Amino acid sequence: MTQETRQTAPADYGTYLIVWLVLMILLAATVVLAKIDPLHLAVVTSMSIAALKVLLVLLFFMHLKYEKGYYGLMVFIPLVILAIFISLTFSDTYLR
Amino acid sequence: MNDMAADVREQADTTGGKLGMWLFIFSEIMFFGMLFLLYAVYRTRHAAAFHAAAQNMDTAIGTLNTAILLTSSLFMALSVHATQEGRKRLTEIFLSITIVLGISFLVIKSFEWLAHFHHGLYPGSVVLSRLGKGEIMFFGLYYVMTGLHGVHVFIGVAVLTIMLVLIHTGKIDKTKFAALENAGLYWHLVDIIWIFLFPLFYLIK
Amino acid sequence: MEHNTKDTGSVSYLDKTANGRGILAWILSTDHKRIGLLYAMVMFSFFAVAVSIGFTMRLALIEPGHKILSARTYDALFTIHGVIMIFIFIIPSIPAFLGNFFLPILIGAKDVAFPRLNLLSWYIFVIGAVLAVVSLFTGGGPIDTGWTFYVPYSIQTGTNVTLAAFSVFLIGFSSMLTGINFITTIHRYRAPGMKWFRMPLFAWSLYATGWVQILATPVIAITLLLIIAGRMFGIYLFDPASGGDPLLYQHLFWMYSHPAVYIMILPAMGVVTEIIPTFSKKPIFGYTAIAMSSLAIAFFGSLVWGHHMFTSGMSQTAKWLFSLLTFIVAVPSGVKVFNWVASLYGGSIELEPPLLFTFAFIFLFSIGGFTGLIQGALAVDVQVHDTYFIVGHLHYVMFGGTAFALFAGIHYWFPKMFGKMYNKNVARLALLVMFIGFNTLYFPMFVLGWEGMPRRSYDYLPQFHTGQLISIVGSWILVPGLIIMFTNLIYALFKGEKTPANPWGGVTLEWKISSPPPRENFEEIPVITSRPYVFGAEAEHE
Numbered sequence: 001m002t003q004e005t006r007q008t009a010p011a012d013y014g015t016y017l018i019v020w021l022v023l024m025i026l027l028a029a030t031v032v033l034a035k036i037d038p039l040h041l042a043v044v045t046s047m048s049i050a051a052l053k054v055l056l057v058l059l060f061f062m063h064l065k066y067e068k069g070y071y072g073l074m075v076f077i078p079l080v081i082l083a084i085f086i087s088l089t090f091s092d093t094y095l096r
Numbered sequence: 097m098n099d100m101a102a103d104v105r106e107q108a109d110t111t112g113g114k115l116g117m118w119l120f121i122f123s124e125i126m127f128f129g130m131l132f133l134l135y136a137v138y139r140t141r142h143a144a145a146f147h148a149a150a151q152n153m154d155t156a157i158g159t160l161n162t163a164i165l166l167t168s169s170l171f172m173a174l175s176v177h178a179t180q181e182g183r184k185r186l187t188e189i190f191l192s193i194t195i196v197l198g199i200s201f202l203v204i205k206s207f208e209w210l211a212h213f214h215h216g217l218y219p220g221s222v223v224l225s226r227l228g229k230g231e232i233m234f235f236g237l238y239y240v241m242t243g244l245h246g247v248h249v250f251i252g253v254a255v256l257t258i259m260l261v262l263i264h265t266g267k268i269d270k271t272k273f274a275a276l277e278n279a280g281l282y283w284h285l286v287d288i289i290w291i292f293l294f295p296l297f298y299l300i301k
Numbered sequence: 302m303e304h305n306t307k308d309t310g311s312v313s314y315l316d317k318t319a320n321g322r323g324i325l326a327w328i329l330s331t332d333h334k335r336i337g338l339l340y341a342m343v344m345f346s347f348f349a350v351a352v353s354i355g356f357t358m359r360l361a362l363i364e365p366g367h368k369i370l371s372a373r374t375y376d377a378l379f380t381i382h383g384v385i386m387i388f389i390f391i392i393p394s395i396p397a398f399l400g401n402f403f404l405p406i407l408i409g410a411k412d413v414a415f416p417r418l419n420l421l422s423w424y425i426f427v428i429g430a431v432l433a434v435v436s437l438f439t440g441g442g443p444i445d446t447g448w449t450f451y452v453p454y455s456i457q458t459g460t461n462v463t464l465a466a467f468s469v470f471l472i473g474f475s476s477m478l479t480g481i482n483f484i485t486t487i488h489r490y491r492a493p494g495m496k497w498f499r500m501p502l503f504a505w506s507l508y509a510t511g512w513v514q515i516l517a518t519p520v521i522a523i524t525l526l527l528i529i530a531g532r533m534f535g536i537y538l539f540d541p542a543s544g545g546d547p548l549l550y551q552h553l554f555w556m557y558s559h560p561a562v563y564i565m566i567l568p569a570m571g572v573v574t575e576i577i578p579t580f581s582k583k584p585i586f587g588y589t590a591i592a593m594s595s596l597a598i599a600f601f602g603s604l605v606w607g608h609h610m611f612t613s614g615m616s617q618t619a620k621w622l623f624s625l626l627t628f629i630v631a632v633p634s635g636v637k638v639f640n641w642v643a644s645l646y647g648g649s650i651e652l653e654p655p656l657l658f659t660f661a662f663i664f665l666f667s668i669g670g671f672t673g674l675i676q677g678a679l680a681v682d683v684q685v686h687d688t689y690f691i692v693g694h695l696h697y698v699m700f701g702g703t704a705f706a707l708f709a710g711i712h713y714w715f716p717k718m719f720g721k722m723y724n725k726n727v728a729r730l731a732l733l734v735m736f737i738g739f740n741t742l743y744f745p746m747f748v749l750g751w752e753g754m755p756r757r758s759y760d761y762l763p764q765f766h767t768g769q770l771i772s773i774v775g776s777w778i779l780v781p782g783l784i785i786m787f788t789n790l791i792y793a794l795f796k797g798e799k800t801p802a803n804p805w806g807g808v809t810l811e812w813k814i815s816s817p818p819p820r821e822n823f824e825e826i827p828v829i830t831s832r833p834y835v836f837g838a839e840a841e842h843e
């Protein structure tokens with residue numbers, strides 16, 4: 001077994017509160033943007049903001065920012081596989 | 097010296113548990129990922145119909161529910177943090193808030209479903225079958241995706257309730273909080289799935 | 302070579318006084334070795350049933366035009382044969398049985414990472430298997446969709462698809478939990494000094510398999526849930542009448558079920574990679590290449606599912622893309638075969654039963670692999686799709702590949718698992734009979750398929766009679782072979798001669814502990830200082 005330092009309290013209450021505030025602001029932003037939709041890009045803006053929110057949850061609430069490197073890298077494995085699965089399926093359904 | 101060896105072993109188990117939980121999360125990503133794939137295919141095929149069907153969705157309720165889940169995630173993170181600091185009372189309060197918010201989400205969601213049913217928009221209904229093909233797919237996906245998400249929220253609430261009992265009886269404390277941490281990871285995952293579901297059904301109109 | 306550690310004073314995992322008596326000491330045990338054997342018992346019981354069904358189906362085709370079985374019965378039989386063989390036998394076979402038993406030992410751990418989860422996986426597996434049986438006698442009776450549950454038929458048929466699909470869902474869930482367990486075990490519980498590239502290659506293959514189990518199994522889970530949703534709640538997402546796309550079902554189904562082929566074959570490759578060095582007394586050739594090819598097969602193998610759908614009406618782009626990817630996946634498989642042969646070259650080969658089984662595996666798997674390439678070629682696939690050619694191919698890969706490797710592994714590790722030796726000559730005889738029977742049974746299928754005999758048909762034209770007859774005779778040879786082999790093993794289980802801890806002169810960790818292994822595997826966790834498979838003088842200098 002490799003020795004590791006136990007990491008207690010990676011972030012403090014303040015950090016979590018700030019992250020939550022940002023999440024709320026992003027939520028408001030995505031709702032408003034979808035409503036007025038200035039550039040007719042509702043899909044792109046909504047999904048980008050959703051991705052941003054998820055990134056915040058992953059990094060702070062799920063502590064990926066504070067974990068050792070390989071957890072962060074591992075998260076990419078399902079995401080990459082999923083992306084390939086979706087693209088290969090679209091190579092059929094979109095071009096049929 | 098012996099204590100330290102035991103501590104190292106214990107530490108390894110904690111890390112192992114967390115790794116296992118992440119692997120489970122990966123499988124959940126693939127599970128819901130396939131539904132997102134179906135959504136993407138059908139949306140590209142029936143863009144106009146999806147647009148029209150989304151008009152039936154109440155953005156206000158969706159936004160409220162998103163806010164509720166995001167906030168519950170905050171309290172989840174806070175309760176893990178409080179455990180690590182050894183503040184039992186605070187942990188219990190934070191976790192209880194998380195659970196209450198999770199239940200509120202489910203209650204709101206079920207009223208929303210009931211409202212859809214009331215408007216005749218349930219699977220196989222006459223109203224729905226009179227709408228176009230794309231609309232049927234939209235509502236099919238809506239019920240499957242929010243339904244399965246709801247099941248996950250329900251399981252999450254149950255798990256968190258067990259955690260609350262374990263904290264109360266002292267099975268989870270400053271030195272042993274791996275279970276709570278992993279339950280937290282699961283709860284955040286449920287949140288993440290909703291963050292994607294929300295724009296797909298409520299925003300893109 | 303004599304690692305005689307017989308009397309270390311440790312208690313065997315089979316010891317009745319130390320572990321408790323009765324069935325509860327087994328079905329409540331969290332010992333990975335006992336759980337492995339629990340899996341074996343369930344698996345082989347179902348295997349026996351599915352073999353009998355296969356035998357019956359062959360027999361029913363003994364003469365054209367006689368229609369011994371009704372179409373409905375025949376449909377139900379090939380479906381049950383497929384569901385049992387694929388989901389209850391082949392998929393769990395090597396990982397859940399040999400993997401559970403030997404993975405922790407091979408990497409120098411006392412158990413898997415989550416022993417209780419391991420036991421839970423077994424229970425979920427058993428509940429799934431039992432529900433599959435229950436589905437035969439309840440609701441609309443045995444399902445007749447084929448093991449693929451293709452829509453729209455699976456939504457429309459009155460047979461008990463809902464329960465059968467749910468049972469497969471459970472079995473998949475169990476397989477995924479096993480994957481999580483193995484990956485965590487390999488990441489966290491390797492013995493000190495057991496670096497990644499010092500792991501035995503069976504562990505590498507289980508690692509690659511574990512990732513497929515984790516990432517592909519959820520796909521079948523959601524696919525089956527969508528069938529259940531379609532049947533129970535009327536939410537039928539693949540219904541063309543309401544804007545759905547039935548081909549998407551096939552995409553989702555094969556997105557799991559093709560990688561599942563690699564869940565079956567990767568551990569099999571791992572097993573033979575363990576056997577070859579032991580019986581050629583030579584380090585494996587190309588350790589890194591074999592380890593990496595496992596990962597490459599797992600990765601590329603997940604991207605080729607579309608080759609099951611060449612005639613379904615996919616886009617042209619998708620067709621050539623999937624065809625290309627299919628050819629790519631043959632490369633790492635070839636890497637393995639060449640490395641096995643190269644490992645044998647110049648070795649001091651001992652023709653013990655496990656190695657003979659391994660030879661049979663390499664031969665049969667190569668035929669299975671090559672015929673797979675034939676089907677991977679777009680134009681040819683149009684000719685052979687849905688014919689006996691496919692049936693021949695899949696049996697060469699799954700039975701000739703995975704099952705023969707499983708038998709090889711059982712013969713290799715039997716003395717370790719039970720501390721007893723089977724009759725080697727009977728084992729050799731069984732292999733010979735099985736090998737002849739296997740090829741007589743399945744090789745004519747390639748010819749029949751090439752000539753156009755459709756699969757899943759309860760009757761056929763007279764022109765296929767000769768081929769069918771040869772194939773049927775093959776089943777009469779193969780089944781006795783299986784019976785000889787299992788009788789020999791079961792006899793040895795009770796009356797076998799006691800054997801030393803290391804009868805084959807193997808050098809991986811499992812041969813350094815007593816047979817049967819102690820409860821905790823190792824008195825003291827070993828410290829690893831070199832790569833695996835180091836033999837002879839070299840080893841003494843380590």
